[in-house]
Amino acid sequence: MAQTFLVLIPIPGTGHLFSAVELANLLVGRDHSLSITVLLMKLPSDNPKGESPSAALDASAVQVLHPRVSFVYLPDDGTFRDMAANNFYIRLVESYCPHVSRAVAKLASECNSSSLQRRLGGFVLDMFCASMVDVANSFGVPSYIFFTSSSAMLGLMLHLQELRDDHSKDVAGYRNSGEELAFPGFACPLPGKVLPALVLRPETVGLFLDNFRRFRETRGIIVNTFLELEPQPLxxxxxxxxxxxxxxxxxxxxxxxxxxxxxxxxxxxxxxxWLDRQPEASVVFLCFGSMGRFDEDQVREIAIALEKCKYRFLWSLRRSQPKDKIGLSRDYGVDLREVLPDGFLERTAGIGRVIGWAPQSEILGHPSTGGFVSHCGWNSILEGIWFGVPMAAWPIYAEQQLNALQLVKEMGLATEVRIDYRRDFKMESGVTVSSKEIGQAIQALMEESGEQRRKMGKLRDISRNVQKERGSSHVALGEFLKDVSANMKKA
Structure with a gap:
C-alpha cells in the first residue's frame, strides 16, 4: 500500500520539541499508512560544542517513539548566531529554509528510488516557522501550522494582525494603554499590558505579525487544545x-x-x-519552565514566603541565562545557598525540598501534590489539567500573561500570584513580588480552592476522554488526516 510521509518542523525550544514528538506519535498511531520525518534545527550556543536538540529528545518522549517517526538533524552553517536578535526564532527559521529545502528534496528522491512507494503529503510547521510555507509551495504540497499555545492566543494574534494590516492600527501602542480592550474569543476585556512582549515592542511587532499573516496561506492549523476547554475562542x-x-x-x-x-x-x-512520605494533596509544587528565571531578590522573597507559610513544598529553582540570551535555565548545583536566605535549607528540611530540574509530569501526577505554582506556559497548563492539580498563576515571559489571565479570569481554574508580572527578554516589569503576596496566593491555592479543585477534577476527566473514539479531539484529528489523504488523491 502506498504510504504518505509528512515533514514536521519544530523550533529548537524544549516545549515545542516535546509537543512535536507527541503529535508525531499521535498521528502515526492513528494512520498506519502515514510516516513522519521530524527535521531538527540547532539552537546556536556560546558553547563551541553547541546545544544539540537530541539531548532534549533523549530525556523526554523517546520511550514512546513510533518506528514510523524518524529524525533528520539539519546542518548548522553558522549563518545566524545572534541569540539577542529581535524575533530570534523567526529569523533562525528563515536562515534554515535552504537546509530544509535540500533535506526534503533528498527525502523525496530516496522515496522515488525505493520500492516503498512513499509520497510527500505536506509540511506541518511550528507556529514560528511560517516562512517555510514557501518551501512547501516549492514542492507543490500543502502546509499546516502546529500551534503549541492556546486557541485564544491564536485568535488574538490573527485579530491583531488584521487590525494592523486592514485598519492601520498601531498594535504596539497597546503597551502604554491603561484601558481594557475587548477582543473576539474572550469574554473578559484584556488589559493591553498582558499582550505578548513581541506585540508590544515596536522593533519586533512587524515581523511577528507578518509570521501570523502567513498562517492564512496554509491548509489548516492544528492547535494543542480541546473544544471543551476553549469553546468560545474556537x-x-x-x-x-x-x-x-x-x-x-x-x-x-x-x-x-x-x-x-x-x-x-x-x-x-x-x-x-520524598513525595511518597508526604500526606495526600499536601505539597505545593513551584516550577517556572525551561527558561523561567528570577533575580536574587525575588528568589529570596519566594523563600521567605515558603518558610512563613509552613506548607510542604517542592521548589524547582534554576539559574537563568543572561537576560539578553535565549536558552534553557541551568541548575545552581552547589551554589544554591548563594541565592537563598541564610539557614533556609536547614530550617525547612522537614517540610520542603529545593531541586534544580524537575520531573514535572511525575510530580503533578503524584497523589501528594496538592497545588502547582506555575509560569503558565501552555504545556504546563495542559499538564496541570491532565492531572487535575489546582494552579496559582505567576507568568514570566512570552504569552504567559495572556494564558494566566485566561486561566484565572476566563476559566476560573487558578488563583493569582501576579498576572502582570514580566521578566521578558528586553522587556521587564522591574517589580519584585513580596513574600506576603506570594504567601497569600499559596494559602488561597492550598486551602481555599475547593471550587477550582472541583472544576479541575471535571476537566481532568474530560481531557482524558477527548482523544478516545468519538471524543472531540479524536474527531478533529480524523478530519485532519482525511484532509491529508484527500490532498494526496488530488495530486
Missing part, C-alpha cells in the same frame, strides 16, 4: 471568514516521564521517594 476561529480550518486535537502532553539520562533518572527516583 467558535470565533471556526466562524471567521478567510481563516484556514482549525483542528483542536489536544491535550498533547508528555505524561510518560523522563528517561535516557542517568542524572535525571536519579532525580526522579529521589523526588518520588
Amino acid at each position: 467558535k470565533f476561529l471556526q466562524s471567521e471568514p478567510g481563516l484556514p480550518k482549525v483542528y483542536p486535537v489536544g491535550p498533547i502532553v508528555n505524561v510518560w516521564g523522563s528517561s535516557g539520562d542517568s542524572t535525571r533518572t536519579q532525580v526522579c527516583h529521589e523526588v518520588a521517594k
